[in-house]
Amino acid sequence: MSKIKELETLLKTDVLIEVEEEIVAIEKLLEENSNNKNLKIELEYMQDVKKFYNEALNQIDKNLLSEEEANNILLDLEDMREDEDEI
Numbered sequence: 307m308s309k310i311k312e313l314e315t316l317l318k319t320d321v322l323i324e325v326e327e328e329i330v331a332i333e334k335l336l337e338e339n340s341n342n343k344n345l346k347i348e349l350e351y352m353q354d355v356k357k358f359y360n361e362a363l364n365q366i367d368k369n370l371l372s373e374e375e376a377n378n379i380l381l382d383l384e385d386m387r388e389d390e391d392e393i
Contacts, residue, residue, distance in 0.1 A: 309376040314366050317359050321383065325356045 332349045336342065362379060365371040 309373045309380060310366055310371055313371075313376040313380055314363065316380070316383065317363055322356065322359055322363075325352060325359065328352050329356065 329349065329352050332345055332352060336345050336349065339345065362371060362376075366376075
């Protein structure tokens with residue numbers, strides 16, 4: 307499987323679903339505590355993450371993402387997963 311196809315599948319079936327769930331959870335917490343600066347920062351960060359991965363999918367759809375770029379994103383995702391597992 308090409309790295310581009312692997313990335314597309316991972317983004318659509320896992321990563322973006324998790325990101326969206328995290329955004330919803332943060333928004334619920336903000337409803338309870340709208341003055342929490344850390345939550346606002348976290349929400350903004352997660353929205354930026356979602357934009358980045360949606361843009362990657364957009365680039366894939368337009369055949370503009372290279373195998374190397376896809377591989378780099380996959381490596382970054384792998385690093386993030388390892389960091390999460392250590393927590």
